[in-house]
Amino acid sequence: MITAHIMPLTILLPLVGAYLILLVGSKHRSFARNFGLLTTGITFAMVCYITYLVSNQGKMAYYLGGWAPPLGIELRADPITAFLLLTFAGVSFFVLLFAYDILPGEINGKVITRYYALYLVLLGSLLGIVLSNDFFNIYVFLEISSIAAAALVAVNGDKLAMEASIKYLVMSTLGSGTVLMGIAGLYMVTGYLSLDFLAGALPQAYASHPLTVLMTLGMLTVGIAVKAALFPLHVWLPDAHGSAPTSSSAILSGLVVKVYIAVLLKLLYRVFPLDFLAALPLQGSLLVMATLGIFIGSIMAIRQRDIKKMLAYSTVAQIGYVFLGIGLFSEKAMLGAVYHVFSHAVMKSMLFLSAGLLIKYSGKRTIADLSGLGRVYPIPMIAFSVGALSMVGVPPLAGFMSKWYLGLGALEANQLLFLLVLLLSSLLNGFYYMPIVIGGFFKKETVEIRQEKIPLGAQISLLVLIAATFFFGLFSNIPISFLTPTVQGIFSAFGGGI
Amino acid sequence: MSEAVSILPLVLVLLPTLGTGAVVLAARYGQHLRSQVTNFVMFATFVAACWQFYIVQQGTELVYALEGFMEFGLRWRVDFVGATFSVVVTLVWFLATVFARDYMAHEHHQTRFFAFWTFTLGGTVGVFVAGDLFSLFLFFEAMTFAAYVLVIHEQDRESMRAGNVYLYLSIAGGLALLGVIFLLQFVVGATGFEPALHLIVAKGISPWLILVMLIGGFGVKAGMLPLHIWLPKAHPVAPAPASAVLSAIMIKTGAYGFLRLLYVVLSVPDGSALFVYQQNFGYLFIWIGAVTMFIGAIMGILNDSMKRVLAYSSISQMGYILFAVGSGVLLGSRGAFGFAGAWMHMINHAFFKSFLFLLAGAVYLHTGELDLNKLGGLRRQMPIALGFFLVAAASITGIPGFNGYVSKIVIHEAILEAYHLLHWPSLLWLERIFVITGGLTAAYISKIWLKTFFGKPKKDWSEVRDLNLSHRLVFGIYVAISLIIGLSAQGAVDRLVLPAANLLPFDQGDIAHLGHVPFWGRAELLSPVTSYAIAVAVLFLLWKFGDRIKVPRWLSVEYLVYRQVYNGFRAGILGLIYLAETWLPSRISSLTRAWRRVDQVTQETKAQIKRWKPPKVELISATDLMKKLEEARAQEREQVKVWRVGDGELKRRIQKVRQEWQEREERLEERIYDVVEGVPRGEAKEEGKKSLDERVRELADWAATRKFNPYWNTKNLGFDAWIVAIVIALILFVFLVLR
Amino acid sequence: MSDIIVRVVTRLMIPYLQLYGLYIILYGHNSPGGGFAGGTVIASSLILYVLAFGIDDEDLRLSPSVARIIESCGALAYVGIGLGGILLGANFLSNKAAGFPLGIPGRVFSGGTIVLLTVSIGLKVASTMITLFTNIAEKEGEDES
Structure with missing residues (x-):
């Protein structure tokens, strides 16, 4: 029975878990931690099972309430969706494993229950966004994720985080509102909310209301761009991700900004047909914004002194890469974009988690003060180095593979310029990551470092993330072969490349 | 030239790469064992290279491929060029290792040196046998x-x-x-x-x-x-x-x-x-x-x-x-x-x-x-x-x-x-x-x-x-x-x-x-x-x-090309950042300053109203009343005029100045340290003759007379700026999409 | 606002407000309204109480822990009803397909699971709004004193 209903159960489990934590956790303090970890673990297992099912039988669909679309809400899983689900559930689990012992040191003891509840709600909403095939359902989960994410930033109540969280919330709500208007516009001209039916009705709607459809597309893209931190709408990101607790930053940078890209993927590749998109100047604007985001993000990251802010700006740059992959409209580029969503989630969480450990054990957040920590705490520093090398694009790590596909995609789309953009930005990445790695291992300590034992949960999660970075770089053919048929299917209707 | 599949090239690369682990392990049991193990690894690699050369020299090219590794597989291909130079590489490395034992005997971090030494050999020899x-x-x-x-x-x-x-x-x-x-x-x-x-x-x-x-x-x-x-x-x-x-x-x-x-x-x-x-x-x-x-x-x-x-x-x-x-x-x-x-x-x-x-x-x-x-x-x-x-x-x-x-x-x-x-x-x-x-x-x-x-x-x-x-x-x-x-x-x-x-x-x-x-x-x-x-x-x-003959320091590729390019880029980018972070918000803020002023006055008036207590009624002559009103108005004008910078702000600025001075001192040290061929570099410019305390005093005086000046940085980026940004972005997209 | 007129009228009105909210919730599937609107009305009645009698009167107020329990139970009840659809053989949140009795349209107990869902939503929304209001009101009180 579980097999048939696995999709809604996967979304529901974290949500139910959140409320159970709220109910019970206020009385028993450690219930929140243990139950949260357990729930996330089971969700991860369920997501793995979904992936297994999808790899066997292709697409899976589920109708809520037994009502078929367009009347009912549909949940759909296909290989790309399953891959994204794996990313979200897996990284969430390992971040929570990390936070098992580290979180009580970072935030107030009184709000830990709330934190875990919010975390689980966020996880549930992320999974919901990816699985839904109904636009309004996507919107509902979108809103849930925004609020949960904003709350995760401000949960501790310190002034800086609250200011950042309010900024995040305001801009996020603006984005959500724009997306809502877009959805309303689409519903108005086509009368459907289910993605497949929208795709079918769109050509006729475009014939009768061309301006409305175009404006809708614009609004949807802008709304998503605000939430996904595409330049120049990324201004909320550095403060929000820089001042949040470590596990929040890891989740926010790694997963939350990515889920909106998943929405954009669904929008651009499922709803709007590709030849339609190619006729619009959308590609140009996306590519220009993405390139600007890459460079400005990298340059601002070089200037930063605070390590978390630097990582946040680096996220802006990496989001630029993903948008580059989406905007190039070629097969390899989209593979690269999806793979980069995955590898960046793993890398950035690893970076944030190890940075959190380094901050905790040195008491300082500035890069200059983090010298010499590698000798006292090798595991976080090695994790950071692996993440840094992967960001620069050194083989055989996962970051190299996603850049490989992005580069080949750029060449496929006949845009040699973006290959050069890719290479140049990798060099810029090196400029702001390498000093930390070098300083951590080879410079003298500038602040007094206590020698403490790193909690087991933190160690395990860092080691697993390091192993994942290596594994998905060395054996990237496994996920790539999983994804390729779907990507090819999307593009074959288009006639193979632009 | 005939081809033969042989695992020898892979072995040639693996020996030093895995040998690194052996070196690190051996180091736990003493320096002597470590140097023996290092020498042995080097020698073994040399022997492998010689054997490979022997086979290749007879006319066979050795190939090997690891499929599925990183999507395309790794390929090895050893022809005469690769084989010869592998022998050269491993021989030189071996001789240098023997030499290094005495040379490094009094150095620090020897294990780290020898571990990376061995690993580098693995990478280097791999370059020459890559396919x-x-x-x-x-x-x-x-x-x-x-x-x-x-x-x-x-x-x-x-x-x-x-x-x-x-x-x-x-x-x-x-x-x-x-x-x-x-x-x-x-x-x-x-x-x-x-x-x-x-x-x-x-x-x-x-x-x-x-x-x-x-x-x-x-x-x-x-x-x-x-x-x-x-x-x-x-x-x-x-x-x-x-x-x-x-x-x-x-x-x-x-x-x-x-x-x-x-x-x-x-x-x-x-x-x-x-x-x-x-x-x-x-x-x-x-x-x-x-x-x-x-x-x-x-x-x-x-x-x-x-x-x-x-x-x-x-x-x-x-x-x-x-x-x-x-x-x-x-x-x-x-x-x-x-x-x-x-x-x-x-x-x-x-x-x-x-x-x-x-x-x-x-x-x-x-x-x-x-x-x-x-x-x-x-x-x-x-x-x-x-x-x-x-x-x-x-x-x-x-x-x-x-x-x-x-x-x-x-x-x-x-x-x-x-x-x-x-x-x-x-x-x-x-x-x-x-x-x-x-x-x-x-x-x-x-x-x-x-x-x-x-x-x-x-x-x-x-x-x-x-x-x-x-x-x-x-x-x-x-x-x-x-x-x-x-x-x-x-x-x-x-x-x-x-x-x-x-x-x-x-x-x-x-x-x-x-x-x-x-x-x-x-x-x-x-x-x-x-x-x-x-x-x-x-x-x-x-x-x-x-x-x-004194070669001027600037006459080098580094200064003529690299430094200039770097300085140019840095100036350009810092200029752009200044434009975006300081100039633009200050222009926007000057537009919104009036609104904020109105807001503030409204707030203050509301607070005053709240605090207003009904006055005690006392008989007073008209002239006295007029005088009192004048005084009250003048006081209010005074209160409104002098805008002080709060304590917190002052402390922050003092902190900032202190930091700046610290940085400048460090940079000064660095510049003096920059010696060229024993000749200290001339002009370490005087970074300002004032002492830190003087500067702080100046700052306090400044603060006392300062008018309100919105202090912009990314942290305090006001709502107005983003709204403008979003509106611009919306307009851009709509405009671009609708042509 | 400690005016006596407000207090007296509030005391009279609150039961009717709550009754009205309950009506909106229960008849959500028959007439306009439903869980969200009804829950808001119920919450507004409690808010009116706080406004009239001040934040410090603990006796008749909905305490935060109780509100949290009601909220969680409301959400869990919703999910539970949906899972009931699964347990009865159909998909999540199934109604007629799972075999819930539909009753006669137009009466309160019709529409299968919809009534139960509406009630749980109403509870949840009411307790959420109370919690929000209490949080903000308490903070304001801190600022003033």
């Missing part, structure tokens, strides 16, 4: 990153700086190489070493783009001008065995890359329409090589630290190799001599450069000095070292009977042949540059041994011992190699070069010609005389006028 460009790139990057740890081993300021330049430049080079791989993969579908120029042009990609990326990628590693700036920084600061290996082997990977790419991938048959590209490439390389060798030699003469002179010597000798590569490529199928010269010189330079660096290391080990101005008169204490040094000097300057002579003659023949075939006058000038550089080479090498072993001793050398037995053995092996290659000149060419040349489609007549190089002809035997004559002249000039 396609992708695998080469993988090993290349591994080698680069591992060698970084060797470069910064001392961990003092100079080493860290050198390491930074090395690392960033190498990363940039690696990315350029990655660009070439991308393009090849896109054009050909695989990155193997097969001719691909016609495919590249067919796809519409400019070959010059690939060449520029190629030069960027391998040129950084090969120490080609103008990408060489890391070499004179990095090679001197590394410990001597590491410098030896860096100079002798690692920069050869760059040359090897050029060999493979230019002779195989980017080459076309003579008659093809694309031959023009190959000719241009070759010509460009000859010039690059000539400039590199000449400038390298001149810098070598002008420097005074032994290791730095040797580093510039490496640059200069790499110039020789590039020179030869270019002349080979230029002539297409008639370019056998160029190829042979480059190949031979790669082998020879590997041997005599490591020989020289290890000797320098020995001198440093026994005397503690590397500065040529402080050394002198060591011939009494270290006569054996002097003997070895003279042999090495003879090799590098090309005295008949030693190995350098062989390759120099071949290169000379190559450029002369180019001139004979093409009759371009510039080629003759290039040949003259070649000869002059030979003289300059002799000059700087002679300067080293003259200043080190002869002359008046500047310090007390009575305690200095000569080389110990293990070092004598190592150097003896070097001498033996040099003599064997040098004395059997033609034989060495026959065994080492001809099989390599036969791999490429060269003209058979030329290859036959290679079998009969006039090594013992009169003109050739007299060439070292020319070199030394030039050397004597140069040294004389240096002795007479040397003190007056």
Whole structure:
């Protein structure tokens, strides 16, 4: 029975878990931690099972309430969706494993229950966004994720985080509102909310209301761009991700900004047909914004002194890469974009988690003060180095593979310029990551470092993330072969490349 | 050439890579065991390389492939070129390891050094046995990153700086190489070493783009001008065995890359329409090589630290190799001599450069000095070292009977042949540059041994011992190699070069010609005389006028090109950031300042209303009432006018000023530390004469009289700015979408 | 606002307000309204109480812990009803397909699971709004004193 209903159960489990934590956790303090970890673990297992099912039988669909679309809400899983689900559930689990012992040191003891509840709600909403095939359902989960994410930033109540969280919330709500208007516009001209039916009705709607459809597309893209931190709408990101607790930053940078890209993927590749998109100047604007985001993000990251802010700006740059992959409209580029969503989630969480450990054990957040920590705490520093090398694009790590596909995609789309953009930005990445790695291992300590034992949960999660970075770089053919048929299917209707 | 699948190349790479773990493990049980294990790993790798050479020499190419690894698989392919150089690499590395045991005995972090030392060998040998460009790139990057740890081993300021330049430049080079791989993969579908120029042009990609990326990628590693700036920084600061290996082997990977790419991938048959590209490439390389060798030699003469002179010597000798590569490529199928010269010189330079660096290391080990101005008169204490040094000097300057002579003659023949075939006058000038550089080479090498072993001793050398037995053995092996290659000149060419040349489609007549190089002809035997004559002249000039030659610091590629580009970029970007972060928000804020003022006044009035208590009623005359009203109004005006900066703000600004001063002090220290050749740099500008306290007082005075000034940074970015941004973005998208 | 008139009228009105909210919830599937609107009305009645009698009167106020329990139970009840659809053989949140009795349209107990869902939503929304209001009101009180 579980097999048939696995999709809604996967979304529901974290949500139910959140409320159970709220109910019970206020009385028993450690219930929140243990139950949260357990729930996330089971969700991860369920997501793995979904992936297994999808790899066997292709697409899976589920109708809520037994009502078929367009009347009912549909949940759909296909290989790309399953891959994204794996990313979200897996990284969430390992971040929570990390936070098992580290979180009580970072935030107030009184709000830990709330934190875990919010975390689980966020996880549930992320999974919901990816699985839904109904636009309004996507919107509902979108809103849930925004609020949960904003709350995760401000949960501790310190002034800086609250200011950042309010900024995040305001801009996020603006984005959500724009997306809502877009959805309303689409519903108005086509009368459907289910993605497949929208795709079918769109050509006729475009014939009768061309301006409305175009404006809708614009609004949807802008709304998503605000939430996904595409330049120049990324201004909320550095403060929000820089001042949040470590596990929040890891989740926010790694997963939350990515889920909106998943929405954009669904929008651009499922709803709007590709030849339609190619006729619009959308590609140009996306590519220009993405390139600007890459460079400005990298340059601002070089200037930063605070390590978390630097990582946040680096996220802006990496989001630029993903948008580059989406905007190039070629097969390899989209593979690269999806793979980069995955590898960046793993890398950035690893970076944030190890940075959190380094901050905790040195008491300082500035890069200059983090010298010499590698000798006292090798595991976080090695994790950071692996993440840094992967960001620069050194083989055989996962970051190299996603850049490989992005580069080949750029060449496929006949845009040699973006290959050069890719290479140049990798060099810029090196400029702001390498000093930390070098300083951590080879410079003298500038602040007094206590020698403490790193909690087991933190160690395990860092080691697993390091192993994942290596594994998905060395054996990237496994996920790539999983994804390729779907990507090819999307593009074959288009006639193979632009 | 037949092919055979063999696991030997994989073993050759795995031995040192896994051996790193063995070294680290052994280090737990003591230094002695660690050095034994290291020596054993090195020796085992050498034996594996020799065995591989034996098999390949009989005419079999070894291939191996690991499929499914990173999506395309790793490929190994060992032909004669790869096998020979593997033997050279492992031999040099082994000898350097034996030397390093005594040299590093008093250093810190020995285990780290030897662990990365072994790993670097794994990456390096992998480069030479790689089967396609992708695998080469993988090993290349591994080698680069591992060698970084060797470069910064001392961990003092100079080493860290050198390491930074090395690392960033190498990363940039690696990315350029990655660009070439991308393009090849896109054009050909695989990155193997097969001719691909016609495919590249067919796809519409400019070959010059690939060449520029190629030069960027391998040129950084090969120490080609103008990408060489890391070499004179990095090679001197590394410990001597590491410098030896860096100079002798690692920069050869760059040359090897050029060999493979230019002779195989980017080459076309003579008659093809694309031959023009190959000719241009070759010509460009000859010039690059000539400039590199000449400038390298001149810098070598002008420097005074032994290791730095040797580093510039490496640059200069790499110039020789590039020179030869270019002349080979230029002539297409008639370019056998160029190829042979480059190949031979790669082998020879590997041997005599490591020989020289290890000797320098020995001198440093026994005397503690590397500065040529402080050394002198060591011939009494270290006569054996002097003997070895003279042999090495003879090799590098090309005295008949030693190995350098062989390759120099071949290169000379190559450029002369180019001139004979093409009759371009510039080629003759290039040949003259070649000869002059030979003289300059002799000059700087002679300067080293003259200043080190002869002359008046500047310090007390009575305690200095000569080389110990293990070092004598190592150097003896070097001498033996040099003599064997040098004395059997033609034989060495026959065994080492001809099989390599036969791999490429060269003209058979030329290859036959290679079998009969006039090594013992009169003109050739007299060439070292020319070199030394030039050397004597140069040294004389240096002795007479040397003190007056001061090379201005700005006259270097680094300052003229890199610093200016960097400063330009930085200025541009900082300007943009200033525009976005400070200027733009201040313009916006001046618009919204009025609104905020209104808001504030409204708030204040509301607060006042709240606090208002009904006044006690008292009878008062009209005039008194008027006076009271006036006073009240005046008070209110006062309250509104003076806007004070809150305490918190003041504290923050004081903190900021303190920080700024701290930073300035540090920077000042740094600048003073920047010494050039012992001469402190002049103008450390006075950063302001005021003391910190004065400045703070000033700030407090300023704060008291200050009007409200919105303090903008990204943290306090007001809502208005984003709304404007979003509105602009919306308008942009809508406008773009709706045209 | 400690005006006596407000207090007296509030005391009279609150039961009717709550009754009205309950009506909106229960008849959500028959007439306009439903869980969200009805829950808001119920919450507004409690808010009115706080406004009239001040934040410090603990007796009749809905305490935060109780509100949290009601909220969680409301959400869990919703999910539970949906899972009931699964347990009865159909998909999540199934109604007629799972075999819930549909009753006669127009009466309160019709529409299968819709009534139960509406009630749980109403509870949840009411308690959420109370919690929000209490949080903000308490903070304001801190600022003023």
